[in-house]
Amino acid sequence: MSKLATLLKVTLLSTILSVPFMANAELIKLLDFTETKPKDEGAVPGVFTFENLAGIEGFSVTFTTNTGADHWLDAGSGLGICPLDDCNSNPEDNINVGEGLTFEFTLDGEPYVVVDFTMLFVGHDNEGGISDSILLLQDISERSITNATPTTQYSVDRDTYYFVVVSGEVYLGSIWIDDSAVPPEAVPEPGNILLFLTAIAGLIGSRKLKSNK
Numbered sequence: 334m335s336k337l338a339t340l341l342k343v344t345l346l347s348t349i350l351s352v353p354f355m356a357n358a359e360l361i362k363l364l365d366f367t368e369t370k371p372k373d374e375g376a377v378p379g380v381f382t383f384e385n386l387a388g389i390e391g392f393s394v395t396f397t398t399n400t401g402a403d404h405w406l407d408a409g410s411g412l413g414i415c416p417l418d419d420c421n422s423n424p425e426d427n428i429n430v431g432e433g434l435t436f437e438f439t440l441d442g443e444p445y446v447v448v449d450f451t452m453l454f455v456g457h458d459n460e461g462g463i464s465d466s467i468l469l470l471q472d473i474s475e476r477s478i479t480n481a482t483p484t485t486q487y488s489v490d491r492d493t494y495y496f497v498v499v500s501g502e503v504y505l506g507s508i509w510i511d512d513s514a515v516p517p518e519a520v521p522e523p524g525n526i527l528l529f530l531t532a533i534a535g536l537i538g539s540r541k542l543k544s545n546k
Contacts, residue, residue, distance in 0.1 A: 360451055361515055363387060363394065365507040366411035367455060376420045377404040377412075387515050391441040394508075399433045399497060411455045411504035427457065427504045433469075433497030434505070440516050444492035449511040451486040452496075454478050454503040466501025470494075478503055490514075 363386045379398040386392045398404060398414050405413040405426040413427040414434075420426070428434070438445045456463035466478040468485060471494070476485040478501070487494055 359512045360449065360509040361387060361512045363508050363510060366406060366504070367506045369406045369408045369411070371408040374406055374408040376415055377406055379403050389440075389516050392445070392516050393439050395437045395439070397435045397437070399435065399495075400431075402432075407504060410457060411506040413504050427502045428498050429502045430498050430500060433495065436494045436508070438492045445516065446490055446492050446514070447510040448490045448514040449486055449509075450490075450494050451484055451509040453506040453509070454483045454485075455506040456480070456503060463503055464501045466503050467499045468496045468503075469499050470496050475499065 364383055379400075379402055380395065381404060382393050382395040384393045386394060396404060396412075400414060400417060402417045403415045403420050405415045405420060407413055407426060410427065414429070414432045416425050436450070438447050454463060454466075462480045463478060463483055468476045468478055470476060470485070470487060471489070474488070478485060483506070
């Protein structure tokens with residue numbers, strides 16, 4: 334599968350994911366690892382926090398590998414996990430059998446529950462895409478991941494999610510949540526608004542006094 338074909342497919346899937354499933358529900362993309370540029374390819378610490386998701390200050394997710402190895406950002410695919418003995422463009426830098434990730438969402442440092450946490454997976458361009466895989470979610474539910482069905486959604490709402498690959502191999506392409514789970518942007522407290530309005534009123538008043546002199 335060419336990189337252009339893969340890009341078009343991921344773009345189409347991303348568009349489908351963003352279409353509302355219900356009148357007031359829509360999936361919002363938080364992170365997209367398929368957009369990794371060649372200059373950004375490389376190892377990322379095994380415990381890594383992505384901050385200010387969806388442009389919301391303090392809204393973060395921490396990725397942790399279950400093996401203790403580093404993550405690998407692959408410019409041709411997505412997010413994988415490095416083999417413990419080598420993390421430099423290793424062909425096994427995807428997420429293989431026995432490897433998995435934990436995602437912990439926080440808001441201002443406190444656990445934050447997200448809804449409809451969804452993952453889109455991708456595969457190696459030169460290997461025909463996704464190798465048919467099975468994921469174990471939260472140690473209780475197995476899900477099949479293929480080129481035809483590259484996404485999976487958790488059926489429970491929580492602040493921490495976990496999966497491990499039990500067969501096949503994948504890269505994590507992107508993660509999504511329901512738009513209702515995105516925390517509202519910070520708004521000024523009433524006291525701060527009052528102080529702001531008072532300051533503005535004072536500024537206007539001082540200008541009027543100057544103009545009357």
